[in-house]
Structures are given as C-alpha cells and as structure tokens.
Amino acid sequence: MHSREDCSKAVLIAGPTASGKSALALELAQKTGGVIINADSMQVYRDLRVITARPTPEEEALVPHRLYGHVDAAVNFSAGHWVADAARVLAEVRAQNRLAVFVGGSGLYFKALTRGLSAVPPIPSEIRDSVRARLERDGVEAMHAELRQRDPASADRLKPRDRARIARALEVAEATGRSLTDWHREGLPPLLPQGEFVALFLAPDRDRLYARIDARFDAMLKAGAPAEVAALAARHLDPLLPAMKAHGVPVLTRHLRGKITLAEAAEIGCAETRHYAKRQFTWFRHQLPEFAWVKPDEAGEWLDTRLCSPDQRSHIGAS
Structure with a gap:
C-alpha cells in the first residue's frame, strides 16, 4: 500500500458506458489503499442500482465507495450538488492520506471537478414547481418564447424542444433576476x-x-x-427529473405499460445506450482534451507509470 507521498495525485477514470471503468477503479483502489468516488450522474440515485450498473454490495465491501446511491430519485440533483458533495469527500480522503479515485462517465462532473463551475445559487422548489407546471400546461414552444424575452442568449443556444434545459434557464432567470449566461461568467474554482x-x-x-x-x-x-423500474414508476415522480431519464428507465416504463414487448425494449435500450457511448467519445474528445485516451488492456500499466516512483509501483492490472 502506498502513502499519499508515493501516489500524490488524485486519479480520474472516465470512459464510455460499459468500458470497464469500475473494474479498473476497484483494482487501483485495492492496490493503493484508495477510495473510489462516484462521478456518474445516474449512479448517485439509490433507486437505480441495477439499471445504472452500480458496483455491487460485494464490490463496495472491498474498498470504500463514496457518493453512490446517496440521493433519492425525487431530487433534481445537479453538477453543483455533486461538486459540493465531492469537495467534502475529497477533504476526508486527503485527511486520511489516501488516494482519491474518481470514476464515471459524466463529462460535466469531470469538467466541474477540473475546470470549476458557474456560481448559480440553489433554485427554490416553489419556483421550480411553478416553471414545470407551466411547461406541462403551455408546452415547450411557449416556454422557449418566454425564455427569448428573459434570456435571449440562452434561448439562442438551446434547441427549441429541449424541455429540461429551457426549464432550467427559466428557473434561474425567475429565481435570481439574472440570466444563466450572466451566472456562467462568474465561476467557482475547480476542486x-x-x-x-x-x-x-x-x-x-x-x-x-x-x-x-x-x-x-x-x-x-x-x-x-424491470422490477427496479416498476418500483420507480410506482412513485409517479416528475418525468423531467434526471432519474426518470436514466438510460433504460423510459423504455422499460413503456414495456411495463404494455406499449412494447420486453424484446423490443431491450433492442431500443441497447441502441440508445450505444448512441450514448458514441456521444461520450465525442464529448470528451472536444471538451476535456487533457484526459489521455488509453486502451483498457493498457490502462493498468499506464496508471502504474504515472502514479508512483519506479521502486514503489503497484503493478495495477498485473493480477
């Protein structure tokens, strides 16, 4: 096991869904005495263990895992919330002289971690509920037109049918009296x-x-x-909540309502997940070029040579 002096930097393991990130993080944490910190925006939800491929209870028992399943699906959990939680966990890990291993596929979380985040204050729930109610009543086109009046820059940037982001920009304008564009100019420093x-x-x-x-x-x-999604659907939560849009949740909900067969749901779910993986490749290439692209079978050796001195290497991936 290595001290923080030996392996002084935090490790960030990103990649597309199903690329083997969690297994690599687990092996690294076992070899170095590190702590795994979740950087996946859907694995934060306690309602979604199976459908998000969260680490199993057996895996979680091998090394400390933080920020997994700690948020209820009814919460509109944002990158800002995650950064606040990650800051607290990172301070604890450093106080223990352990290696912090961040792992996940959410590019926005990694960007917030390494580049900082806009300083948008929390939005009161009554304002959020009011905007969502108007969205359901008046439709997305009317809300986009309203956004054009309040925040033309955001309206130009967003697609006219992007319900979630239009609602978010209107919430910020209504709650703060300032546009989302203005807030984005004033950032919080990177962790x-x-x-x-x-x-x-x-x-x-x-x-x-x-x-x-x-x-x-x-x-x-x-x-x-399917049973996990059925339990979530039974809560009748706002369909705009992030947890309700996790990959596999909408299509399995359609199956459970008798709209499509399980085989059709599986085919659609796989296709949507493959498309998401393709977007992850593109996003990281353009947004976070400082991440080194490494083939999975070379990742252990790549980490080994960058973390520790030659005589203290853990030979990650050698087992």
Whole structure:
C-alpha cells in the first residue's frame, strides 16, 4: 500500500458506458489503499442500482465507495450538488492520506471537478414547481418564447424542444433576476486544478464496446431491472427529473405499460445506450482534451507509470 507521498495525485477514470471503468477503479483502489468516488450522474440515485450498473454490495465491501446511491430519485440533483458533495469527500480522503479515485462517465462532473463551475445559487422548489407546471400546461414552444424575452442568449443556444434545459434557464432567470449566461461568467474554482490529478479516458474498440453494452443490458434485465423500474414508476415522480431519464428507465416504463414487448425494449435500450457511448467519445474528445485516451488492456500499466516512483509501483492490472 502506498502513502499519499508515493501516489500524490488524485486519479480520474472516465470512459464510455460499459468500458470497464469500475473494474479498473476497484483494482487501483485495492492496490493503493484508495477510495473510489462516484462521478456518474445516474449512479448517485439509490433507486437505480441495477439499471445504472452500480458496483455491487460485494464490490463496495472491498474498498470504500463514496457518493453512490446517496440521493433519492425525487431530487433534481445537479453538477453543483455533486461538486459540493465531492469537495467534502475529497477533504476526508486527503485527511486520511489516501488516494482519491474518481470514476464515471459524466463529462460535466469531470469538467466541474477540473475546470470549476458557474456560481448559480440553489433554485427554490416553489419556483421550480411553478416553471414545470407551466411547461406541462403551455408546452415547450411557449416556454422557449418566454425564455427569448428573459434570456435571449440562452434561448439562442438551446434547441427549441429541449424541455429540461429551457426549464432550467427559466428557473434561474425567475429565481435570481439574472440570466444563466450572466451566472456562467462568474465561476467557482475547480476542486482539482491542473497538475493535481492524473486523468485517463478508457477508449475500447467500438465493436467490442457495443457487444459489451448489449450483453450488459441483457444481464440487467435478468438481474431485476424491470422490477427496479416498476418500483420507480410506482412513485409517479416528475418525468423531467434526471432519474426518470436514466438510460433504460423510459423504455422499460413503456414495456411495463404494455406499449412494447420486453424484446423490443431491450433492442431500443441497447441502441440508445450505444448512441450514448458514441456521444461520450465525442464529448470528451472536444471538451476535456487533457484526459489521455488509453486502451483498457493498457490502462493498468499506464496508471502504474504515472502514479508512483519506479521502486514503489503497484503493478495495477498485473493480477
């Protein structure tokens, strides 16, 4: 096991869904005595263990796992909320002289971690509820027209049918009297400035990745994903909440309502997840070029050479 002096930087493991990030993080944390910190925006929800492929209870028992399943699906959990939680956990991990291993596929979380975040204050729930009610009553086009009056820059930037982001921009304008664009100019500093972290993006072969995505979706169905989604649907939550839009949730909800067969749901779910993985490749390439792209079978050695001195290397991936 290595001290923080040996392995002084935080490690950031990103990559597309089903690329093997969690397994790599687990092996690294076991070899270094590190703590795994979730950076996946859907694995924060306690209602969504199976459908988001969260680490199993057995895996979580092997090393400390933080920020997994700690948020109720009824909460509109944002990147700002996550950064606040991550700051607290990172301080605890550093106080214990342990290696922080951030792992996930949410590019916005990693961008907030390493580049900082806009300083938008929390939105009162009554304003959020009012905007959502108007959205349901008047429709997205009317709300986009209202946004054009209040915040023309955001209206120009957003697609006219992007319900969630239009609602968010209107909430900010109504709650603060300032546009989202204005708030974005005043940022919060990054938790991990350049030089304080080692970052990699797992980049598997596309065909192999897509085969893994299909196999994993099938495994989720057998492991109880339909029952998990049924329990979530029974809560009758706002369909605009992030948890309600997690990959697999909408399509399995359609199946449970008798709209499509389970086989059709699986086919659609796999296709949507493959498309999401493709977007993750594109997003990280353009938004976070400081992440080194590494093939999964080379990731252990890549980390090994960058974390510790030659005589103290953990030989991650050697087992």
